[in-house]
Amino acid sequence: MTILEIIWFVLIGVLWAGFFFLEGFDFGIGMQFALNARDQKDREALYQAIGPNWDANEVWLVTAGGATFAAFPAWYASLFSGFYLMLFIVLLSLIYRGVSFEFREHMPTIQGTQLWERLIALTSFLVPFFLGMIFTAMVSGMPIDARGNLSAGFFDYVTPFSLVGGVAVSLMSYVHGLNYTRLRIDGKLRTRALKQLEYLYPILLAGEALFAVLLFFYTDFIQTQTVWTLSILVVIVLTTVIGWLLAIKQKMEKLPFVLSGLTLVEVVVLLFVGLFPRVMVANNPLHTLNIMNTSSSTYTLKVMTIVVVTALPVTLGYQIWSFWVFRKRIVSHKVVE
């Protein structure tokens, strides 16, 4: 295992973490089209809150996929072909979600607009749900052959663990989105978001506890990375508890938003630390894919590292600038200047 290989394993984790932090609240805002908005003004305000940024946030996912292809082609090949139908649903959801944002405002009737907005809500749930399922199934051991091909049945993909994983990621995204609403939108949406958070935080904590228990039964994380796994689990719970207290008791906005994003980041960290140095866990340990047997050549990794070191600071710079441009709070009848 070379330093470059480890750097790229970490970098792919960073890209996924960035994706869930940023697109996580986009999904949460999307779900609020159905679960928080009461009228068209609310939905327009929700759209305004993510309109300029959601597309760039989604590029984090594309880049994570591309980086996996570039740095660990055999991982990319096994993962994407092995989770075919689930990724197909993710893809389809992203397609309909993406066009819905654009189509909704061109509809001649309010019913037409609402049709696309329902799709936004549904797909915003489906994407994190299935990504959560895929990741939990990926770490819990799948039937992989010597060539690295995954041929699994329904009950390999759908287990209590993967279902809880899917629900947990969706719920975390939703809570993150409610915190984003608190941060970016004024008016009743904001008040209702707080009310929802009041009862969602305890549910989320219960979900995290259940996830931790199932993690023990379905993965070898506790055995292989005992200290790390337990510490990260504790950190996840602590982050949620602190976010809960700050959001509900202190009525704070910025910090709970950062914390709900961090829980998503910490889940990615948990999975990547538990996996290391593996990338996909097979039922038969001999067929487990790891960093060494899936990585690209040193030359390719070098080239890619140079590109990333050059391009990433610029990319982050203008993305952050864009968030700064759109920092103003939105009320459901006008933009506050």
Next chain:
Amino acid sequence: MVTLVGILDLARFQFAMTTIFHFFFVPMSIGLGVVVSIMETMYVIKKDEIYKKMAQFWGKIFLLSFAVGVVTGLIQEFQFGMNWSEYSRYVGDIFGSLLAIEALVAFFAESTFIGLWSFTWDRFKPSIHVLFIWITTIGSAISSLWILAANSFMQNPVGYAIDNHMGRAELKSFGALLSNRQLWVEFPHVVVGTLVTAGFLVAGMSAFKLLKLKKNDKEVLFFRKSINIALIVGLVGVVGALATGDKHAFELQSMQPMKYAAMEGVDKTITSSERKDKAQPWSLISVTNPDTHKVIARIEIPYVLSILGNHSLTGGNTTGTTELEKQLEKQYGKTHGDIKNYYVPENTLFYAFRVMAVGAGGLMMLGLVALWMNRRKTQLIHTQRWFLWILGIATFVPFIINTAGWLVTELGRYPWVVYGLMPISAAVSPNVSVLSLLISNIIYFLTFATLGGIMIWLSRRVLHAGPNAEETEELSPSDPYDNLAKGAEA
């Protein structure tokens, strides 16, 4: 379950369907980006509100096409792993890096700046705001550079070595990937193609609108000016497309002779020195029997193939498909003995190539006539309704040409997924079931039909509402929005 079709056929069908549909919107959005950028730049320079309205109006069509282009592009990023896992394992070291760079240096830029552009009309002064659309446009053009570098590697693999221990191709020279001569005929050809697509789209939609407008309507000026800007862009594109297309075909003679021979309908080798006129004739029409691979009927024009293939009135030779088949069998027999034949679908390539050439020629004449009829001092273009109809229908021609171009490029690669290196049959995911592929194919098909239909419907609605439509008009009268940031732009 009786297997009527295999995973290979279904995966190939899916690749063709998803890339063709995606490539309706790619040239449309890149080209519209250029047109809108030019319009907004004219607004900054001339300070005439009509150019701002143009940029905003055509910007709506641009945003629609961009959205569909982006989401169908997601499929491309995923499907190499989903449907072509063996391919991904074999060339991921090279191909994957290009896709990752595309996302990192191009997708982030275009998606961030398109958000800034569409939401900040009233927040930045025009000279700053116009930069956002230019960065978006340049970003999307740069994205095509990377994906075409990836495609060029499949057409003409360079800068790699086979690692037998790992059982894959590995990158040896990144510089070679970027200086691939296939890339530098393909990339310019695609870029000028985007100008053709958007130029004739804007001109054609304007023509449809002029058919509906009365002579003294105040919007007439708007659409006539749009036609002028669009057609200048379109004509630059057509001339560029003919020049780069000629260069592209010329280079094929040495890179992919089978593709070239099929495009020109040459089954028996033509040696110009053995002919009376010392020149190669060009087939205007040619019909090949797909079983025997022999041309059974053709109409020839003397000299033309020498002009095209030898850049001279006479001389030059073209190796025919029959002879190439024998050569290729000999060349690859030891390494790829399982490949049955190297013939490509001759008739499809032959006619797809002619669709491109004839289409581009036709568009060039149409564009020149339209510009002449649209001179400032005359009403000619507005009185000749038949001509507006032709210009309107020409909206669709570039889309047909673009598809034809990709059919030539991709079908002409047969039987290789990476030319000379990996056959298509070895590239497919072995673990994906026929059922999974059937489901995804059917749903993609229905999705594309829906999205394509909605795109045309919404574009017509935008056109019908015209450049002076208030944003609020699009909302139901019973539930009016107040002006949000988006509404304030009107």
